[in-house]
Amino acid sequence: MAFFLQKSSLVNHLRSSYQKQEGSLAVPSRAYHVELGEREKALLAKDPSLRRFKSYKKSVWRVKRIGDVLTLVVVAGCCYEIYVRAVMREEARSKAKTPGGSE
Numbered sequence: 001m002a003f004f005l006q007k008s009s010l011v012n013h014l015r016s017s018y019q020k021q022e023g024s025l026a027v028p029s030r031a032y033h034v035e036l037g038e039r040e041k042a043l044l045a046k047d048p049s050l051r052r053f054k055s056y057k058k059s060v061w062r063v064k065r066i067g068d069v070l071t072l073v074v075v076a077g078c079c080y081e082i083y084v085r086a087v088m089r090e091e092a093r094s095k096a097k098t099p100g101g102s103e
C-alpha cells in the first residue's frame with residue numbers, strides 16, 4: 001500500500017503544494033503600501049457635480065429597514081397559514097374519527 005502512495009501523482013501534487021506553502025510563509029502575501037499618485041488622488045477626490053447622485057446613509061438605512069420588516073411580515077404570514085392549515089386538518093381528522101361524524 002505504501003508503494004502506491006509514494007508513486008501516486010495526487011500525493012506528489014499535495015506534497016509539492018505543501019512545500020510551496022511553507023516557503024511562502026516567510027514572504028508576506030500583501031504588497032507594501034505605496035503612496036498614491038496624482039492621478040489616483042484626482043480620481044478619489046470629491047466631485048461636486050456628482051453630489052446629487054450620492055445615496056445618503058439615512059435613506060439607505062430606512063429602505064433597508066422597510067425591506068427587513070416586509071420580509072418578517074411575509075415569513076410570519078406563511079407560518080400562520082401553515083399553522084391554520086395544520087389545525088384545520090387536525091380538526092377534520094378528529095371529526096372523521098367520531099362515530100357521529102358531525103360532533
